[in-house]
Amino acid sequence: MPAPAAQPDEADRFWAKVDKTGSCWIWTAAKARGNYGSFHSSGRKGRTHRAHRYAYELLVGPIPAGLYLDHLCHNEDPACPGGDNCPHRRCVNPAHLEAVTPRENSLRGVASAALNARKTHCDKGHEFTPENTHHIKPSKSQPNGARRCRACRRETQARWKARQAIT
Missing domain, CATH: 3.90.75 (Homing Intron 3 (I-Ppo) Encoded Endonuclease; Chain A)
Known part of the structure; x- marks a missing residue:
């Protein structure tokens, strides 16, 4: 065998x-x-x-x-x-x-x-610098957190305040 x-x-x-x-x-x-x-x-x-x-x-x-x-x-x-x-x-x-x-x-x-x-710039072209970047803490909806452009946020707030002044 x-x-x-x-x-x-x-x-x-x-x-x-x-x-x-x-x-x-x-x-x-x-x-x-x-x-x-x-x-x-x-x-x-x-x-x-x-x-x-x-x-x-x-x-x-x-x-x-x-x-x-x-x-x-x-x-x-x-x-x-x-x-x-x-x-x-x-x-x-x-x-x-x-x-x-x-x-x-x-x-x-x-x-x-x-x-x-x-990304080095937001969608509207503002640069993500330490001064222009707002970091959002992690949450259920964004478990890794996020970053937002401060310049865009200021522009959005200015538009909102302008609308509020009209009414």
Whole structure:
């Protein structure tokens, strides 16, 4: 009777599912919610891992507590559609990953909060300077808070006072 075939070790099993032909190392197997690669380990208590996190821990080391991995290849690609259609979410190249705070990861993205945070002027063209910016504390309706242009607020108040004077 022939000997049973040797089982590939977990790392070999992982790398067999990665296409390293380009700069991005693309995960070719199962995907989890959000189009991220998904890898089920046999060791480590048989957990399912995000493939990019698994690759990072395998080649770089543990991800510091409280930090997320940001895909730098995504940040450098202005043509990327983002969201669940982002092909960079399947990249497992550790050179393309950086451990950052959740806030930094969000602000590097293309969601409305990140786009608003990058704005240097309000919609009417007033610059967001420390003197011209009113910060609104977080609330239920705006859990991350907000900022408002003081010049626009002064203009709005002046229009309101002018209307009140007429009546």
